[in-house]
Amino acid sequence: MQDKPLFFENLSPGMTFSAGPRRICREDINDFAKLSGDHTPLHTDEAYAATTPFRRIVAHGALNLSVATGLAYAIGIFSESVLAVKSMVVKFERPVFPDDHVSLELIVASIGTRKYPDRGEAEFFVRLRNQENRLVLSGTWVLLLRKGPV
Amino acid sequence: MQDKPLFFENLSPGMTFSAGPRRICREDINDFAKLSGDHTPLHTDEAYAATTPFRRIVAHGALNLSVATGLAYAIGIFSESVLAVKSMVVKFERPVFPDDHVSLELIVASIGTRKYPDRGEAEFFVRLRNQENRLVLSGTWVLLLRKGPV
Numbered sequence: 001m002q003d004k005p006l007f008f009e010n011l012s013p014g015m016t017f018s019a020g021p022r023r024i025c026r027e028d029i030n031d032f033a034k035l036s037g038d039h040t041p042l043h044t045d046e047a048y049a050a051t052t053p054f055r056r057i058v059a060h061g062a063l064n065l066s067v068a069t070g071l072a073y074a075i076g077i078f079s080e081s082v083l084a085v086k087s088m089v090v091k092f093e094r095p096v097f098p099d100d101h102v103s104l105e106l107i108v109a110s111i112g113t114r115k116y117p118d119r120g121e122a123e124f125f126v127r128l129r130n131q132e133n134r135l136v137l138s139g140t141w142v143l144l145l146r147k148g149p150v
Numbered sequence: 151m152q153d154k155p156l157f158f159e160n161l162s163p164g165m166t167f168s169a170g171p172r173r174i175c176r177e178d179i180n181d182f183a184k185l186s187g188d189h190t191p192l193h194t195d196e197a198y199a200a201t202t203p204f205r206r207i208v209a210h211g212a213l214n215l216s217v218a219t220g221l222a223y224a225i226g227i228f229s230e231s232v233l234a235v236k237s238m239v240v241k242f243e244r245p246v247f248p249d250d251h252v253s254l255e256l257i258v259a260s261i262g263t264r265k266y267p268d269r270g271e272a273e274f275f276v277r278l279r280n281q282e283n284r285l286v287l288s289g290t291w292v293l294l295l296r297k298g299p300v
Binding site for chain 2: 022028031032035037041042052054061067069071072073082083084086089090092
């Protein structure tokens with residue numbers, strides 16, 4: 001984790017940040033099923049999962065996305081500047097299986113102009129890759145960020 | 151929960167499903183911070199949250215989305231037919247505060263044509279509303295669904 005927070009005016013298109021790897025284990029999938037309420041057997045039942053094209057249990061897509069947000073936090077520079085996630089566009093490219101390790105890449109895509117004097121929007125390209133460096137999730141996030149202390 | 155599963159060929163545009171309400175409590179937010187790894191103080195630190203435009207702790211956007219997927223499961227008709235979430239477009243319309251109750255509405259937006267004989271894609275409009283019937287999350291999900299047993 002870096003100590004120095006990054007604020008809206010410190011960002012420019014092309015800046016790239018990364019974090020991870022983080023392991024997603026079977027217990028994480030179970031915990032996510034409980035917390036979200038999504039007990040779809042593809043994520044919870046080995047025997048059922050064997051009948052699907054994946055042939056075994058896969059992590060919930062929303063868990064992969066949630067882990068990506070945790071990795072964004074782990075970059076360590078946004079925790080005091082992010083005011084809100086405005087929107088997300090997410091494509092689930094490949095399944096994540098128990099004990100896969102995922103890593104995040106965030107690239108500043110564009111910087112918005114905002115009427116607010118104290119905050120602004122930034123769009124990021126998001127890429128989550130597994131231990132084989134294959135893309136499992138891609139998309140864009142628009143975050144509302146504080147401007148720094150004057 | 152309904153017993154009868156709904157398969158790809160049972161869906162048509164305009165069909166509407168709903169589930170909830172579900173309460174999102176402070177413990178859910180803490181659990182989500184641990185599971186995702188997103189410990190942003192807006193979600194975990196009352197004193198810090200008081201300095202933000204929200205003035206108090208708000209639930210992670212990805213938690214709200216995760217709860218929406220759990221409510222989709224709770225509709226009770228997709229658990230054996232959903233093979234994968236292909237993509238999501240999500241707009242976080244309003245904050246969710248601890249002890250808010252959220253309800254889900256899913257509307258079939260369109261049905262894809264697919265080359266696979268055993269599955270197909272369906273796009274859903276997604277709306278999550280709080281106890282005041284105000285929209286907190288909107289978007290679209292594209293799901294890959296099994297065709298039913300012949």
